[in-house]
Amino acid sequence: MNWLLIKKFPKFAIAAAVLIVGNGLFFLWLLSRSPETPPASVQPVAAVEPQKQIIEEKVASLPAKMGWLAMVGSDLYDVSTGERIFQNWIGGIPQKLFYQQETNKLMVQVERGVIRYGIDGKKDAAMGETSPPAFSQDGKKAMFIRDGDIWLADVDWKAFAFINERQATKFGEFHAGFFAANLQLHSENALAVRHNNDFLHVDLRTGEIKKVKIPQMHLMKRRSPDGRLVFGEDRGKLILFDVEGASASAISGVQQRAVDFQWIDNDTCAFIHGGGSIVSVYDRQSGSVKQAATLPFNCNKMAGPSPDGRYVLCAGNRGIAVVDLEGKKASDFGMPAQHFGWVSNNTLIYSRDMPDTATRGTWLQTIGEPERQVMGDPYMVGSDGGAAVAPMPEVGLVVFGTREALFRMKPDGSALQELAKLRRPVGRIQPVEIWGE
Structure with a gap:
């Protein structure tokens, strides 16, 4: 002192x-304090047992609720009652989520592979965390790297294992951690993969490897859903590259350059050309191109086909146009929105988050009919383009989340019901889909 x-x-x-x-x-x-006095935060063992029993009862009830379950953000909800069953169910928000009835397990698609969980939300097994595999469109075959070479395997999803593994190359230099991300195109017999600064074509039957040039501009949008074909350009002309034969063919009958593409299925692709004024459709089986419609204004983007593939959306500076590929006509959809999504074959849901109360909110429009407002609050749209809205066709519902609450309704907007108040806004809603359906 x-x-x-x-x-x-x-x-x-x-x-x-x-x-x-x-x-x-x-x-x-x-x-003077007694050392035997327990801290107030210590909970008697007897108090823990009821909580454990409640969790076990919730887990046991899940199989009977499949079809009605959805992840709202990272929480699991029963959309038949609005009950939040589990908070932070599997520790994150997956890209896709399936329930496999045979094993009573969850199949969860993540960025680096597939993870299997118990329905209690506990991780059970992983496929590809350190060496992400690539899968065929039907999920029956896998490609992966082992000791620098490409291996092929069939997938036994019930056992959650690769079977019938076979070595496809004897190259020894492929990078396991980046193979799936570097894979550009693939088919049953061939693939094209980025390796260092080159693109390599691999014949999976013989193991032959050669350098190849493939179209790179907007690959994700121009590539067919099965991964085999990709559109490109060669000296201003539209071409189609097929990885099966490592060859490109010119597409005739196209005016000016194509500005955007939208695959409808593996055999059909719509695209905008003619300076942004024409939509045409390429048919893979016949190799032909046919004009579908003239747009009401120039567009440079295409988006999501309807579930049955009849309609596509085109966007330009003046707004959104709807193209009827079967009826061969296009119409002005009207005022733009922050997000669009299909809730049925001919009905769109969209969110407008703008100050004008007359246009703000969650809206529905059936093709050929006036739009109708579902409610004055818009459903949430994330910065990544995702949105808190999900059709659940198995139970005939659409589930969506505003800033404050979770709702459900029928695809036509009827039977609107608030399910629950939300603790915080969510950017995505992911239904638990049934594996194999």
Whole structure:
């Protein structure tokens, strides 16, 4: 203690005395406490057992509720009742989520492979966390890297294992951690993969590897769903590259360059050309191109086909146009929105988050009919383009989330019902789909 300081400044003496006395009283109190007194935060074992039993009962009830379950953000909800069954069910938000009845397990698609969970949300097994595989469109075959080479396998999803593994190449230089991300195209007999600064074509039957040039512009949009074909350009002409034969063929009958593409299925692709004014359709089986419609205004983007593939959306500076590929006509959809999605073969749901109360909210429009407002609050749209809306056709419902609550309705907008208040806004809703359906 600095006594010179206290003498010079008497008020410090008072403070020092208070400090000394206070510390002394605290010390005496500490000694007087009984060491046997348990902390207040310790919960008796008997109180934990009912909570464990509640969780076990919830887990046991899940199989009977399949079809009605959806992940709202990272929480699991029963959309038949609005009950939040589990908070942070599997520790994140998956890209896809399936329930496998045979094993009573969950198949969860993530960025680096597939993870299997128990329905209690506990991780059971993983396929590809360190060496992400690539799968065929039907999920029956897998490609992966082992010791620098490409291997093929059949997939036994019930056992959650690769079977009938066979080595396809003897190259020894492929990178396991980046193979799935670097895979550009693939078919049953061939693939094209980025390797360092080159693109390599691999014949999976013979193991032959050769350098190849493949179209790279907007690959994800121009590539067929089965991964075999990709559209490109060569000196201003539209071409189609087929990885099976490592060859490109010119597409005739196209006016000017194509500006955007939308595959409808593996055999059909719609695209905008003619300076942004024409939509045509390529048929893979015949190799032909036929004009589908003239747009009401120039567009440079195409988006999501309807579930039955009849309609596509085109976007331009003036708004959204709907193209009827079967009826061969296009119409002005009207005012733009932050997000569009199909809830049935001919009905769109969209969200407008804007100050004008007359246009703000969640809306529905059936093709050929006036739009109708579902509610004044818009459903949430994420910065990544995802949205808190999900059709659940198995039970005939659409589920969506606004900033404050979770709702459900029929695809035509009827039977609107608030299911639950949300703790926080969510950017995605992911139904638990039934594996194999």
